[in-house]
Amino acid sequence: MIFRKGERLFIPGAAGEPTALVKELFGAAGLDITTSVVPGINPLKSEAIGPGTQVTGLFMQPSLSEAQRSGSFRHIPQSYAAMLKQIEADTPFDWCVVQVSPPDGRGRCSLGPAAEFAPAAMQRARRIFGVINPFVPVVPNAPFVEHARLAGTMEADTPIVTYAVGEVDxxxxxxxxxxxxxxxxxxxxxxxxxxxxxxxxxxxxxxxxxxxxxxxxxxxxxxxxxxxxxxxxxxxxxxxxxxxxxxxxxxxxxxxxxxxxxxxxxxxxxxxxxxxxxxxxxxxxxxxxxxxxxxxxxxxxxxxxxxxxxxxxxxxxxxxxxxxxxxxxxxxxxxxxxxxxxxxxxxxxxxxxxxxxxxxxxxxxxxxxxxxxxxxxxxxxxxxxxxxxxxxxxxxxxxxxx
CATH class of the missing domain: 3.40.1080.20 (Acetyl-CoA hydrolase/transferase C-terminal domain)
Incomplete structure (x- = not known):
């Protein structure tokens, strides 16, 4: 794997989750991961966190109770605005992993339906890894990253994370x-x-x-x-x-x-x-x-x-x-x-x-x-x-x- 033990990563959640790679990343050994995974949208379990890996997130999930007690999951109780401030002031990430569309004629890859913390994390990352997925819609007024800026890539053909509200009473x-x-x-x-x-x-x-x-x-x-x-x-x-x-x-x-x-x-x-x-x-x-x-x-x-x-x-x-x-x-x-x-x-x-x-x-x-x-x-x-x-x-x- 391109990511080495001890490195700091940012991994988006919600519709920006790089689904083709996320299990491998969370399950890797010795990484320091900050993420915006959302309960009910991006499920994460204690046993899915690799040995020596520490995950920091904004949202707690019941399935992470054991990981929180052991210290492998750190729930940071703060708002999105406060989390942004932390990202901007904290130690730079070694990698920001983003799921993007294939490059357009100008070599730009769209982040599509999800930006959240990714623009700030990309600015604070030494390198960007792109999961290039044709399922990602190209949104003209969404952030993009130049394909040439990607220090590593993989191609994926996996549907984007979905959400269904269910019956309304x-x-x-x-x-x-x-x-x-x-x-x-x-x-x-x-x-x-x-x-x-x-x-x-x-x-x-x-x-x-x-x-x-x-x-x-x-x-x-x-x-x-x-x-x-x-x-x-x-x-x-x-x-x-x-x-x-x-x-x-x-x-x-x-x-x-x-x-x-x-x-x-x-x-x-x-x-x-x-x-x-x-x-x-x-x-x-x-x-x-x-x-x-x-x-x-x-x-x-x-x-x-x-x-x-x-x-x-x-x-x-x-x-x-x-x-x-x-x-x-x-x-x-x-x-x-x-x-x-x-x-x-x-x-x-x-x-x-x-x-x-x-x-x-x-x-x-x-x-x-x-x-x-x-x-x-x-x-x-x-x-x-x-x-x-x-x-x-x-x-x-x-x-x-x-």
């Missing part, structure tokens, strides 16, 4: 309907992956002149465009496009979708300039103080904060912006997802200071300008009906200590 459609009613024509939209973002894209078909400024977009963008909901004169921007094979086929050659690095999407200085940014993020639970847990379920780390906190704060403070947290009122047998205080061992991924509105299928809790007690009352009002009396009693106990 009636409660999720109701949440999306509530959110759509909050968003005016001409707004900028940020969403993540999942059932609520997918349903929201459908609920926004009747809107007009919408702009996309998001960390990630999926298949819902096609319906929005076909419905005439998007501003045709705007450069819709994202760090990654992730979805079905049909989405990648649709993306190929499009100049109205700009796939850019984190430095052009997530930074506070960038978000401050995006007017009327409506950031819509999901949470596992929200407590009566307005704190949002996006990472821990039943006391176990299952994910990471990603870019949610970047967008929540950017929208909260930006001109005309709104930070929205969306979640079902209940989750199976786990009970209410509006809770008195975050669960034991859970973390507050998004501060209560960065939340404007919380939406469940039960309604809209607008927290803007409200006192601590008024916020709690509003949040209890969007909890499941059967949970409201117990929550009120629990809040009375909490309030007595404030």
């Amino acid at each position: 009636s409660a999720t459609h109701m949440i999306a309907k509530h959110i759509a009613g909050l968003i005016p024509d001409g707004a900028a939209i940020q969403v993540g992956l999942g059932k609520v973002p997918h349903a929201l894209m459908q609920a926004l078909h009747g809107h007009r002149r919408l702009r996309i400024h998001s960390g990630m977009i999926s298949d819902g963008i096609i319906g929005l465009m076909q419905a005439g909901a998007l501003d045709e004169s705007h450069a819709h921007r994202t760090t990654a496009v992730l979805g079905s094979p049909a989405l990648y086929e649709w993306l190929d050659g499009r100049s109205d979708i700009h796939v850019r690095g984190v430095e052009e999407i997530h930074l506070p200085s960038v978000l401050a300039g995006v007017e009327r940014l409506f950031a819509v993020n999901s949470a596992l639970e929200v407590d009566l103080l307005g704190q949002c847990n996006l990472e821990h379920a039943n006391g176990r780390a299952v994910s990471g904060g990603g870019g949610a906190s970047d967008f929540a704060r950017g929208a909260r403070l930006g001109r005309g912006g709104v930070s929205i947290i969306a979640l079902p009122a209940t989750f199976g047998a786990a009970g209410s997802r509006i809770c008195p205080r975050l669960s034991n061992n859970a973390v507050a991924t998004i501060s209560r200071n960065d939340v404007d509105i919380v939406v469940t299928e039960e309604g809209i809790a607008d927290l803007r300008g409200k006192s601590v007690h008024e916020r709690a009352k509003a949040l209890i009002g969007v909890a499941a009906p059967g949970a409201r009396d117990p929550l009120s009693e629990q809040w009375a106990e909490i309030a007595g200590r404030l």
Whole structure:
């Protein structure tokens, strides 16, 4: 293998994962790997990490619990903007491994549907290795790398990582309907992956002149465009496009979708300039103080904060912006997802200071300008009906200590 023991590598995740090589890289011995692999999209198991190899990532996965305990996986709890800062200041990588399209007539290979940290990592890498894959769509307004700059290459013919949202239930459609009613024509939209973002894209078909400024977009963008909901004169921007094979086929050659690095999407200085940014993020639970847990379920780390906190704060403070947290009122047998205080061992991924509105299928809790007690009352009002009396009693106990 071209990569030697002790070398530092950057390996992209999401749709940028170099699937033909990723198992070999993670399973190699003695490498120092930084990666942006995403739970549920780019699965990684403890036993897949080679002896002496250490992997550093933004997202925790339950399958990496053993590796985290042993030190072979390092979960760094920080946002995309903070991770970018770390990459720019840290020791240069020996290699940045990227999956790219075959070179065009000018010798340029497109990064296609995923940029994320790759532009910054390539700048901080001594050498770039290219996995040249004809499945990678050529996106005119995505980063590219000169074929001549690649210090190593391999050819692959493997489909890009895909994502399917699955069936969307009636409660999720109701949440999306509530959110759509909050968003005016001409707004900028940020969403993540999942059932609520997918349903929201459908609920926004009747809107007009919408702009996309998001960390990630999926298949819902096609319906929005076909419905005439998007501003045709705007450069819709994202760090990654992730979805079905049909989405990648649709993306190929499009100049109205700009796939850019984190430095052009997530930074506070960038978000401050995006007017009327409506950031819509999901949470596992929200407590009566307005704190949002996006990472821990039943006391176990299952994910990471990603870019949610970047967008929540950017929208909260930006001109005309709104930070929205969306979640079902209940989750199976786990009970209410509006809770008195975050669960034991859970973390507050998004501060209560960065939340404007919380939406469940039960309604809209607008927290803007409200006192601590008024916020709690509003949040209890969007909890499941059967949970409201117990929550009120629990809040009375909490309030007595404030």
